[in-house]
Amino acid sequence: MRATLLGGVLLALMFPIAAQAQISGEVVKIGVLTDMAGVTADITGKGSLVAAEMAVREIGGTVLGKPVQVIAADHQHKADIGTGIARQWFDVEGVDAVVDVPNSGVALAIQGLAREKKRIVLYSGAGTTALTNEQCSPFGVHWTYDTYAVSHGTASAVVKAGGTSWFFLSADYAFGQQLQKDASDVIAAAGGKVLGSVRHPLNSADFSSFLLTAQSSGAKVIGLANAGNDTINAMKQANEFGIVKGGQNLAAMILFLQDVHTLGLEAAQGTYLTTASYWDLNDATRTWSKQFMEKTGMPPSMLHAGVYGAVRHYLKAVAKAGTDDADRVAAAMREIPIDDVFSENATLRQDGRVTRTMYLARVKKPQESKYPWDYFEIVRKIPPEETVWPLSESKCPLVKGASR
Template sequence: MSFLGRVASAILVAFLVGFDGRVTTARAEQISGGVVRIGVINDASGPLADATGSGGLVAAKMAVDDFRKSHPNIAVEVAYADHQNKPDVGVAIVRKWFETDGVDVVADVGNSAVGLALQNLIRDKNKIAIYTAVATTELTGKQCTKTGFAWLHDAFTLVSGPIRTLVAQGQDTWFFVAADYAFGKNMVSESQRILASVGGKSLGAVYHPMANTDYSSFLLQAQSSGAKVVAFANTGDQVVNSMKQWKEFGMDDGKQRPVAELLWLTDVHSMGLDIAGGLTSIVAWYWGLNDETRAFGHRFFELHHRMPTAPQAALYSGLSHYLKGVAATGSDDTDTVAAWMRENAVDDFYARGSKLRADGKLIHDFYLFEVKKKSEVTEPWDYYKIIRRVPAEEAFSPLAQSECPLVTPAR
């Protein structure tokens, strides 16, 4: 049976990476129970599984293994579970982790609705969460908390760069095909707001169920809108199937430009370059950016047989930063470690010299890219052609516009 097949429907939590040494140093005596416990939770079996899933667990184990090389006397355990993209399931699992299993930090998540639900829980329990592919701006906006950190992106960072770039090129009318849950709705809302601010126009939006497979009616509405750009505010299997049917219906004739507002490396691999080639999107991290990212990519590939996605790299980075905070402070106390994480820059292959902002966002560069054509690919998984680097100060919404109570205390 495959690894994912052995993951229980949602509730099974198996502690993995249990190191053999007890915590024996004087500083490590401040660690509760003598063990640092990490909980990785994501979509292990649904539409987001390729981009997060078991690869997220691989990234977490890599972070722990690398940490152990420098700190062999600090024991670390990793728990893993599938939230099935259901907020109530996710909350039930993580509540048990916190109340019964002694988990110190929860990481990954990868679903906006689950992320918002967990944000309330970590606020109540005073625990740390490191979010990767949670895109809703609410997470670090009205629902922000001092221990909730967004390591990868939000809806603004995903849509601002492509919209500004394409509208400036005359691609100024847009139609949206979106997933009908918190992520898709927030993506469309942010897109329409930014579109209007740069002189573009939204010609409408349609929303499909999360587990949808037939996109014909949604694509026909997009086609009949006459919009120059059809933007897909969905992800994983959703965008893969959308683009396959886009080609099947002959919509790849150049009359409308498809834009994937969130496109994972694994999505491109699933589509194939005949379908994905030429798609425009934006990403916070890509394994082929430089020698450092390539080195991590090849290490990950040896373990997972796929190159890492941006969420998987972000998970490694976020957990590494957390563990550095534990080692530096000699404690797994939430407030102590969270303060260290905020005060110290992230400086790794994922984000050089980046710091957490007051609203909980890790501020880093993004990369606008186009999917390569087959003739441009030089090695397996070499799918992205970087169009331009989007600097952090341009990629993220200004802090002055934040609705986070930590930035603008309620009057």
Template structure:
């Protein structure tokens, strides 16, 4: 199978181009193979670059290679672009890819505000959007689309995992430090709903710029609130900075707990267990879960400078693999709505997330995991970061189908209360 990797970040201008350079991984003629062009769109230079970035392109390429090894009769090209965490840039690049560059599907897209913008463009152009990096549950709620699959996690699952665990431990009063954009607002909203349902209270919240440079004023305000839990409704580099500042301010030594509502293994690796020990978090993937995740992660690390994959990068791999399976079944990638319908029809099964399904609203269902960061004395190596506290079944982690307000669902779903 032809598999060309077009490895290029954005051009220097405000509206990035998708592919300045090309590298041919397999120069054989495509012949009658089904042509497929994929775009991996993410943050390649900012606060989310370690979460997704170039690692997501590596993961996509691994999926194409594995599809080829499985005999998929496809000719696949991969483009890469940098959305700079700006909705207007992400939407413009997606539009350019679809209209000019022949891209059939966009993957990854961390930063919820960018994901929502790309979601709209994808629907307008009848292409495919498989999101693995953004958190907002609105992608399968009020802004759901027949052209979008939300693969890896969302703000409801994070609230049910980390928020639920903290309340169960007695953390019934909260103060939020919230990134001022769609993800921060969504995770605060969904975690607040859970806290209130379980009898707790939110004492206050403060919004921080995205990205933020100084968390001290916000954290001092959180300390002064007297809340038992300070919820960090941010991610990536912002979370790393906030946790470091909280350590400097001795937040936990003062009796308050710190809850990272979206934490990735790359964040903990950057912080080290010395700083992050005891932090409770929820993820859908960890490299050391089982033999299959370890095998994939070792292979990924060999290709990517020794780094283990994040959940977002794992989601790109699994999403691309399933997408290509659907394209092969249809013998075409051209009608995005048909491809997503086929993705929903086919059960999912991959080495990183196991067996699962994609619901009618586009929500990918799989287990989530509640982890605690190990103490330095417990860690046996650079990437030995978590111990597992609980496995949360997908049916419990994600919002029930009939509660999201997804407008593409039939009335029968609402009437029957299907999950």
């Protein structure tokens, strides 16, 4: 009797979390809210779903003895559709966490809903800094990058290389506008000038008039504050117009591995970019990426890698918290270390921003590429303090002493 009682006490001491585990609906459910067929489908979409599923398999498919389920939906880059899906997930289907959410307008709409419903959202595809500033949430985690990070890495490098006058082609929604503003601030601080800008609709097919306006500005650099197919189409048509041959340079504020693959090295060579990860960085990233390629036919974009890391960290936090309760999981996410193969020096701040080492990369010349998808040369590591909005300037109510 005494031995049995003692054994029970020891088990309770060894496994207190398991003994108190509370999982709503007896399943941990994760929703990948993404773009399955639109302008960013190659860099998010199916790959984001695969990345989330790989993270779940990596932790054994269960947490706290309960199964982990992953579902997915396409928000079509429309805030009303995205919030409708999320509301259905939260209210009816019991989704505990949402991940990815490319498109800053959709992400900001989801942020408000998730705050109201007390559900975790892990942003990999969205870029607006508002997610961790004015519209921050205790349940919102900005995992992979933001416009501040990519603009500071890329714009500063181009200005230092002599690109002192700029003209912007910017996507006409929250992401593009913020990206242009952040890059413009960097350019001005480095002694450069922005001569003008034009805005184009999302998913534009014809950039001719925008490019002609940029060409006539006489700017040394035409900055592309857009993403996905918009960046690809703009760069293709700029090449057709002979803009680079005419003496102007292109600078893509955000450029992905898949974009370069579509463009080809001949058209993209020499372009600087800032990335949160690269598949070919080391043995660990190559091993993981090989598994991803077997399922998708391509290496992961930094957004795919972000979805994987975010889901993995979320599940570890659920295990630590002993519950899927959003308040306790959010606290655990800030306490435990971030340790996936794509995250270096990564931590989760009060405002929901994950700070991490990022990389300034240059697209290789065709003759420099030695094997398939060997597209980036890593120029330098960028420490976290250079690519995150300073907390001293934060407008997030969660940050003590934040400016209002």
